Amino acid sequence: MFRSLLALLVLATAGLGLARPSFAVETRIKDIANIQGVRDNMLVGYGLVVGLDGSGDSLRNSPFTKQSLEAMLERLGVNTRDSDMKTKNVAAVMVTAELPPFGRSGSRVDVAVSTLGDAKSLLGGTLLVTPLLGADGEVYAVAQGQVSVSGFKAQGAATSVTKGVPTSGRIPNGAVVEREVTYAFGTEPTLRVALRNPDFTTARRIAQEIANKLKVNGRALDPSTVEIQVPPQYRADIVSFVTQIEQLRVTPDQRARIVIDEASGTIVIGADVRVSTVAIAQGNLTVRITETPQVSQPAPFSGGQTQVVPRTDVQVDEGGNRHVVVMNSGVSLQDLVNGLNGLGLGPRDLISILEAIKAAGALQADIEVM
Template sequence: MTRTLLAVLSVLLLTLHSTAVSASQVRLKDIIEFEGIRSNPLVGYGLVVGLQGTGDTLNNSPFTQQSLEAMLERLGVNTRDQNINTENVAAVMVTADLPAFARQGSQIDVVVNSLGDAESLLGGTLLVTPLMGADGEVYSVAQGPIIVGGFSATGNAQTVTKNIPTVGRISNGATVERETGFELADMRQMRLSLRNPDLTTAIRVEQAINESFGQRISKAIDPTTVILAIPPSHQTEMVSLLAQIEQVTVQTDQIARIVIDEKAGVIVMGRDVRVDEIAIAQGNLTVTVTESQQVSQPNAFAAQGNTEVVDRSEIQIDEGEDRKLTVLNEGVSLQELVDGLNALGVGPRDMISILQTIKAAGALQAEIEVM
C-alpha cells in the first residue's frame, strides 16, 4: 500500500515539475466570481407523508405531532387532545440553492433531510413547504415525491443499510415565487473577486483585462478584489461584456505551500517549494512477533504421555540499517525533494514528520498547512 501511494505521488509530482518552467494560462472564468452573480441558499420546514411505517415516533418527536395537528386544523380537521398514533409521517428540513437570476415560475431541485427519528423517507411525499432566504422572505415553494438513494432492511438478528435512507431529493421540486431583484443593467461598476486571493494574480488580472479592451477599465484594490468600471459603450450589453471578460486568460501565482492531511496520510505540494541545503536521516526500529501453535504427541509405543499444544514464537527485528543519510542541496526543487525522500524509503506518514522537521529547522521555504 505504501509503495503504491509513493508511486502515485511521484508520478503526480513529476508532472508538476515538468510544467514548472512555464505555468499554463487559465481563463478568468475559472478563478474569479462576479459581484452579485451567485446562488442563494434557501431552507424550509415541512412534513413528509406516505411512509410505510418508517416515519417519526410521535412520542419521541413532539414537533412532528404539533406540525401534523396544525396542518390538519388548516384543512378543517380538529385533532387537538387526541391520541394520534401514526408512523407514516416525518418532519423534515428542506434545502435548496436559488440560482442567480432565477425567474418567477422556474423550477429548482431540493434536498429533503429527516429531522426526527424516522428510519427512512423511501416512498414519501413532501407536502407544500415554503423555502425562505436569509432575509426571511419566501422565494420558492416545494412539494413532490421524494427519491431516496438508499434503503434499510431489518430482520430479527441483522440490519442492512445502504447509503443514507433518511435523505432524499426532489428534482425540479420547488417553484420560484420571488426573484432576487438584482439587475446587471443598473450597474456602473462591478467587483471581481479572486477565489484564491493573491497580490500578484490580482495585478495580472488587472493588466490582462486592460490589455484585452485596450483601455484602463479595471483596477486591483486588494489581493482579492479587482474593480471593473463598465465602459459607456457596454452599459447596455453587460452580458456580452462579462462573457468577453470570462475568456481573458492570465497566468496565476501562489505562495509556496504544502498541505498535509495527517488523518489520511496525504501530502500535496506546490511547484514553488524550495529547500535549503540540509542532511536528512530516517530510520525505524520494527519488531515483528509471529505466534503459532504446534501439537506435541508422545511416541506411538510410549508407555504414557499426553498430547499437548505448544506455543511457538518467532521474533524478527528490523533496525532500519539500510536507511542512509541523504543530503539535499540548497534550492532543490519539489521533484528533487521527493526523490531524495523516496531514496530513503520514506512512507507518506514519515514524510509528513520529516517535512515538519525541515520547516522547524528553517530550511523549508514554504508554508505548511495541516488539515
C-alpha cells in the same frame, strides 16, 4: 506496540531564487473570479416527508414531528388532537436550496432534504409543500416532490447493512421560485471582479490583461477585487462586456503551500514548493508481541489440574533497509516526491518528515493541517 523514530540531518539551508514554473498554465478569468454582486442566495425550510415504509420518526421520541403532523391535518380539516397516533411513515426534515443569481419567478431549483428526528431512511418518501425562506424571513421558493436517496439500510434480527446516508436525499428541480431577488445589474459606471482565491499578483495580472486587451481602465483595489471602468459603448450591453472579460486568460499565482489531512493521511503539495539542501534518514523500530496461550491438560485420574500456560513471541524490526536521501537546494515538486518515495515511506511518515523539514527552516512553503 509500534514506535516510529525519525532522524533528520540538515546540511545547509541556503535556497535558490524561485522563478515562475515553466509548466504554469493560463486560466480564464471566469474560472477564478466572479462578478461582484452576482451571487447565490441560501434558502432553508422545515417540512414533512410522508410515504415511508415504517422507517420514519417515532412520534414518541420526536414531538416536533407529531406537532407538525397534527397541524398539517388540521389545515386539511382532520382533527387528531386527542388521538394517539403511532405512525412511523412520516419524518420531519430540513430542506435547503440555493437560489441562483437572477433566478426568475417560475423557474426551478434543486433541493436537499435531511432528517431531524430518529428516522432510519427517506427511501420512497415524498416531501409535502414546504416554503423556503431567505435570510430576511421572506418566502422565495416552495418545494415538493419525490425524494431521491442514494443510500439504503437493510436490517435483520442479528445484523444490518448500510450504504451511503439513507437519511438525506435530493429532489431535482424540486422547488419553484416564487419571489425574485431584485438587483440592478449594469447600472453602475464601474464593474468589480472578485477573486475566489485572493492574491495580489493574480489581481494585478487580471487588471493588466483587461486593460491591454479591452483598452479600458482597470486597477486592482486589493488582493480580491479588481475595478473596471465600463466603456460608454457597453453601458446598454453590459452582458457583452462581461462575456469578453470572462474569456480573457491569465496565469494565476499562488503561494507555496502543503495541505495535510492527518485524519485520512492525505498530502497535497503545491507546484511552487521548494526545499533547500537537506539530507533525510528515516528508520522505523517496530516491536510485535504476540500472545498464544496454551492449555495444559493433565492425564485422566492423575489428580492434576488444568492450567493455562502463557506463550509469548516477540519480534523486533529495526528498519535496517532504510537509506539516507540527499535533496539538493531548490528541488522541484517532482524531485521532492521522488526522494521521499525512495525511502519507502507511507503517508503518515511523509507528514512527519515534511513537518520536520519545515521546523528546520529548509522548506520554503506553508504547511496547513486540516
